[in-house]
Structure formats: structure tokens, C-alpha cells
Amino acid sequence: MVRQPSRTGGRKLLETVTATEFVRVATQGRTGPAILTCEDAAGNPVELFCKVSGGCDAGVSSLARESVGACLAADLGLPIPRPYLVDLSPEFADTVPDDTVRQKLLASSAVGFGSLRVPNQFAVWAKGNQITDTMVPDAAAILVFDAVIQNPDRRDGNPNCLVKGEELRVFDHELAFMTEQLLFWTPPWKLGGLSWVGNPGAHIFASGLKGREIDYDPIKALWSNLSDTRLTEYQTAIPEAWAGSEAAVQAALKLIRDARDNIDGCLNEVRRILT
Template identity: 30%
Template sequence: MVELVDATGKTNEAYLKSPEFHEAKSPYCLEREWIATRLAQDLGLPCARVVPVEVTPELVQMASAIYDHTPIKTESGPTLAQRLVSGPKLLIGSVSLGPGWSEWSQAMSVRDVQLEMATGIYFFDTMIQNWDRVIPNPNLLIKNDTYGMIDQEESFVEAAGTDAERAITPKPWKEGGVVNDVGEINEHPLWRGIKLNRKASFDKSVQRWKSLPTTKVLGYANEPVFDEWSRHVANKIIEYLLEAVDNIDAVHMQVEANRCN
């Protein structure tokens, strides 16, 4: 976590993200996180805000002074400062949602007042192939009746994943492509509460997706951050998104079929 100061002097706590910070992290986690967050915001979903953070000499020096003898995740390996130097020169800062939030747990049911947002989050994760928001790793915060979404950097498997990941992660509009409704590892944290509530409807979520202007979606890949990251991968993600919207009714049908099982 770092403290960021914007142009107005306001400070925000944020979590730095880099493909260098975790051994198993996707090399394109920044591209995936950035576009997924922009999309979530345009769909009206409660996603943590992201901002670009430049890796400055001062940041590296601070990391070296504080964490020079603290390897990341493993008992040995590069220090945080070394990973900052070897990684991208522009990172993502995922802005903290603030105090009072707790991680979602299986003891929390989906209440009627939460239902519209819950269906929106579930359908969003299904459409963008975000198989990293699952019961064992919910990446979902809750405060009273409000949800907070974090960590979308493993989304868009078809566009930015490995061949091995694509082999086991079908496009959601293909037959049998919606697979986040079953399994100890694969089930989405909100699915059970949605499935069991007869009032749940995905109609508004589908309409929001259909109402997204194509120019808005295309614009995600044209943002300045991709001067530093991979614009090629960003364009592949956009191609996937446009194809997903074209096939959204097929995704909706599969989700509804899963509710009957």
C-alpha cells in the first residue's frame, strides 16, 4: 500500500499492482485490470478506482529503505525494490475503498436490496471471463448492504491468457461456456444467493451491456497508459468485448439455464 497525492493535494491510499509482484501473476495483468475496471465503472458497478502510478527513483529508494530484506511471497528472491526496477515503469494503483469494509464470506446471503447489484457483478464476471472471483478467493468486499469489487487482473482469458488457460476457459457464449456456477473452486461467490432468489433478474444487466456505445468500448484501448503497456493486448481485449456483446443473449440464456439445474 502507498499513499498517493493528486494534483489538488488530496491523498489516497492505494494498492500497487505489477506483474512483477507475484510469481504467478499474468504479464498482462495491468492491461486486464485497467480495462475491466473502466468497463465496470461504465456499467455502474461498485469497482475500486484505479489510477496510473509512475515508478520514480524516489519510490524505488523508499522501497529499498523499507523492504530491502523482505522478499515477495517467497523465502528468497528479488526484493521489492528490485522488482520495481525490473518491471513496468507505470503501475496501477488500486485506490482503497476506505474504512469499514470486510471480505465477503459464505455466511453472507444476498439480500433483496443487494440483488440488482449482485446480478450485475455476477453477469459482469461471466462476460469478461473473470474466473478469479470465486468462493475460495472472492475478491469482493462488503460494507452494510454495499459490495466493493477488487482485483480483476485475471479477466479476459481468451484475449490475454495463456494457451493452457484458454484450453480450460471457454468463451461464455459457447455451449457449456458458463461454468462459474458449480465446483468447490469455480463457483462465483454470489451465484448461490442469486440462484435461490426468485426475484433475481439479469434483464437490467443485459440491457446495460447492450447500451454501451461501441465508441466507448473502443476508447478503452486508446487511453495513454497503453503507451507504456501493450496496446496490442488491449486491442485484443476490445475485440473480445465486442464479440461478447454481440453474443450476450447466448450468455444470458446459459445463465438462466444454469438456474434451473
């Protein structure tokens, strides 16, 4: 499995950067993210996509789900753009020339969620793209991740995935973990719990992985090695500015813990839909 530079490597789970310049509104994205230039603690520039609470359906709870998903993805070795917390001061908001963006910033939490902007050589995953043998480990790990966290937002027409050659980058997990809103929800380790993943177009990698030889042992090992202590760190990484997101965070952590403790069942379900 390809290991991308999203691993924390001893750094804080979610590094905080300070917004310094508004570049433009992103051309894609349901929540209307902005491209910002920021500065890290060492004064280095960081260009990223930033989501703010005022652009999300569930406000700070959406940002918290996004953050928990990013922390989990990094620990699972998935190819995600590096995540950040973004300090959005009122003084910065006042410098934004776009009136709509400025008002959204002023009406949002003072902390946003950022994803490092990847090089322009990456293109959006298209329906006709093929999963090569080299890409199978990452594609399978991503599908298991999305299936377990109940992420419906990596589908045909809205892939939330970039590709360059055989490299992948995946992002956007704010709609994950919302099991309380799913009627007659079945846990992903129970028979039929992941049937939705096998529906046509429901996941960009499902059809391309069907019938392929997949080594699930590395995926199982990474899920099994998630400690309760580490999951608590996901919770403590959530900033105080996102007060009110506690229920969303607890629901996300419960799903992760339960899936970890029942990972064999989750993988059996994935095997079933990919047979």
C-alpha cells in the same frame, strides 16, 4: 442497482496519480500489492493498493487486463474501488525501506495500477454471507460481468470482494479475458459456455442467486449501450509504459464486443446456471 463512486463522471477513464509514500505491503493479494499514499493532479492525497508489473504473472499485460476490466466495470455501474494509474518514479522507489518491495519497483514498469483503498469498515466476503434482496441487483450484475469476461478469481477461498452491510466492492480482474489459454473454450453466449460458473464454489454469488428473482433488463441495457467508440477509449487509456500489452488488450476488447453483440445469449446462459 446501487451506483458506487467508481463512475468516471466526465473525468479521464484512468486518472494518473504520483506515488509519494510507501505505507506497507498488503496483508493479502497473490501479486503482493503495496499500500501507497499518492498525490493527484490537484495535490490531494490518495491512498490506494498498487500492483506493479514485476509482481504479476504476465507483467504489463496483467496490468492492462486489470485496467480494461476496471473501465468496463465502471461503465456497467459495478461497485469497484476507483481505479488509477500510478506514476512510480525510480526516485520514489529509492525511498522505500523494504528491500524486497524496492527491488520489485525498480524492476517493474514505471506505471502501476491502483485501486482506491476502501474504509476499514469493509470486511472480506465470507462463504456464509447472505445475499439480501437489496444486494441481488449488484450481485447478479457482478456475476454476469465475471462470467462474460471469464474471470475465475471471485471464488470461495479467494472472493476478491468486500462487504459492509449491504454494500459491496469488487476488485482484481487481471486473470480475466485469457480465453486463448482455456482448452476447448466455449464463448459465454453459447450453450454450456458458462457451465463453469455453476460449479460448486466457482463464484461466490452463484449459489446465493440460484432461484432468486432477478431483473436482467438493466444489466442487458448497460451491456448493449457499450459503444465501439467507448471501447476504443479503454484502449487509449492504456499508458505507453505498458508497451507489449497490445495483444492482451485487443483480446479483451474483442471478447467485450462479441459479448455485447450476443448479450441475450450470455444472459440465457446465466439464467440456465441459476435456475
